[in-house]
Amino acid sequence: MGLFNGLFYPWGLLLWVAAIIHFIRRRPDTYWIFIILFLGPLGALVYLCVEALPDLGLLRQSFQGFPRRKRIAQLNLEIHDNPSTGNFEELGDLLMDEGRLEPARAAYNKAIAARAASDKGIAALSTVVDCFYRRGVCALLLGDAAAGLPDLEMAVGKDAGHDFYRAAGLLAHAYAQTGQKEKADAMFQKAIERSTLSETYLNYADFLATQGRNAEARNWAQKVLAKRPTMPGYLRRRERPWFRRASALLKRIPA
16 A cells, blocks of 8 residues: 555645545545555555546536536526526526526516417427426425425416326425425325436425324435436436435434
8 A cells, every 4th residue: 555655746745635625515425434544555546446536527517517607607698688488488597597586487487477468379298397397496496385286286287297206296395395394295206206306205205204193204304215226327426415315314304
């Protein structure tokens, strides 16, 4: 080990630092930190090959943010001359992908208002539903469940399976957030019959915990963690925030 460190200094140190930074940001399995710490640069190299290299695919996706932000700037200019429903919808979608929920919500407001002021051109029903749905999601994620509830109800009413049943799961969550327990329970039941989304499972687990149904809540949180062993590596990386949330929920809820 000392020979490895001596031959590759300071590159070994840089590898070690890079591995530590990646571990802190991505939070993979805990045993990796021991491999990095105790095996030094060699352990860091193994870690980076196994865990960091596959993340290059996710890194490549992050570079898509540059053309996205460029398109956002273009749309903001175009809207001055052409405040069409399509431009506002596209702007809302791009802003939402960027995580800018408040301006995305405002863009969807304008898109819906522009459509209402037009000649009622609701030929593309799926597009209309998605615009309302995405506005509702923005409101819900911003902590304004009451405002998002009518949009989510509209989306699920038009298309029960919208967004692979995520809409139904979020509508149930909105009911729970607004104190409508019976509606929340019934809608969660419908959602989990079809959906396997970790988000839906964990929102349901949170709801069950607030109702004192701890055993059921723990069961749904464990269902999320049970996915991990059979998932491909790239999916495990994407699901890590949900795995962490499930683990935190299990720690919080009494067995």
